[in-house]
Amino acid sequence: MNKLFIIKIGGNVLDNPEQLNSFLKDFASIREPKILIHGGGKIATHIGNQLGIASNYVNGRRITDEHTLDLVTMVYGGLVNKKIVATLQQLHCNAIGITGADGNMIKAVKRPVKDIDYGFVGDIKPGDVNTPLLHVLLKQNTIPVFAPLTHADGKMLNTNADTIASVLSIALSKHFDIRLIFCFEKKGVLHHVEDENSVIRHITQNTYTSLLQQNVLKDGILPKLENAFSAIKSGVKEVLIGEANDLLKNTGQVTEGTLITL
Ligand SMILES: Nc1ncnc2c1ncn2[C@@H]1O[C@H](COP(=O)(O)OP(=O)(O)O)[C@@H](O)[C@H]1O
Numbered sequence: 456m457n458k459l460f461i462i463k464i465g466g467n468v469l470d471n472p473e474q475l476n477s478f479l480k481d482f483a484s485i486r487e488p489k490i491l492i493h494g495g496g497k498i499a500t501h502i503g504n505q506l507g508i509a510s511n512y513v514n515g516r517r518i519t520d521e522h523t524l525d526l527v528t529m530v531y532g533g534l535v536n537k538k539i540v541a542t543l544q545q546l547h548c549n550a551i552g553i554t555g556a557d558g559n560m561i562k563a564v565k566r567p568v569k570d571i572d573y574g575f576v577g578d579i580k581p582g583d584v585n586t587p588l589l590h591v592l593l594k595q596n597t598i599p600v601f602a603p604l605t606h607a608d609g610k611m612l613n614t615n616a617d618t619i620a621s622v623l624s625i626a627l628s629k630h631f632d633i634r635l636i637f638c639f640e641k642k643g644v645l646h647h648v649e650d651e652n653s654v655i656r657h658i659t660q661n662t663y664t665s666l667l668q669q670n671v672l673k674d675g676i677l678p679k680l681e682n683a684f685s686a687i688k689s690g691v692k693e694v695l696i697g698e699a700n701d702l703l704k705n706t707g708q709v710t711e712g713t714l715i716t717l
């Protein structure tokens with residue numbers, strides 16, 4: 456099977472133009488087939504504050520009302536996605552910006568209301584991905600750049616970017632040897648969040664359970680690990696969580712950061 460890198464870049468790096476440019480330069484230089492998924496929660500929060508739209512997260516997921524949906528559609532599908540695509544084009548990487556609605560790439564269902572009403576948040580399954588269209592793009596070396604947006608019943612929906620990366624990886628895992636890499640601003644999953652030298656090099660299902668019990672994992676690292684384990688359990692070959700600066704090491708043989716296995 457052919458190798459495919461599925462790479463997710465998070466909000467803290469997107470918010471720093473220098474770090475983002477350096478990351479995109481590295482991404483453009485990867486010679487194997489690749490897909491990029493970007494977040495942007497931090498930028499949406501910042502622009503929302505300027506527009507008087509307050510951000511409200513529960514369990515790492517944004518509560519998305521009508522105004523917030525307009526905000527995230529503009530910020531993720533417009534500003535962030537198109538800036539990345541334009542930069543990649545300048546770097547001679549033929550990127551194409553995609554939301555879940557474009558080419559029916561990712562269909563979703565609006566999250567059912569249980570204890571919490573998340574509003575216009577989309578839940579997805581691997582079967583909801585338009586893999587034939589992705590194959591066409593990859594075959595002609597057009598590089599998909601996904602915004603964290605899906606669609607259902609004529610509306611856009613907001614979907615966590617780590618989840619999109621995981622579901623795309625699962626959907627494509629029958630046809631490619633996938634390495635899914637979550638890139639963010641830390642060196643990996645850390646024993647002590649303030650100590651960059653405390654990287655946990657390897658997390659298995661068992662150590663994951665004990666880290667949860669020890670309360671080592673908080674905030675945004677929780678959905679990242681949930682999605683990492685969901686991918687590895689569903690047939691994705693390799694999953695890594697590491698620093699954006701280490702992208703080229705993490706696409707090679709000797710990796711940095713945190714390796715996820717069963
Ligand atoms: N044990 C941990 N290791 C690494 N990061 C952690 C840990 N516990 C909490 N975090 C927090 O999780 C954040 C990553 O989640 P998030 O900000 O959502 O990233 P992204 O936008 O890249 O998805 C880190 O910036 C850090 O503050």
Ligand SMILES: CC(=O)N[C@@H](CCC(=O)OP(=O)(O)O)C(=O)O
Nearest residue numbers: 466494495496516517614615616
């Ligand atoms: C439903 C939901 O929470 N969606 C996320 C999508 C953006 C995202 O995931 O951004 P990062 O990867 O930078 O955190 C949000 O609006 O924050």
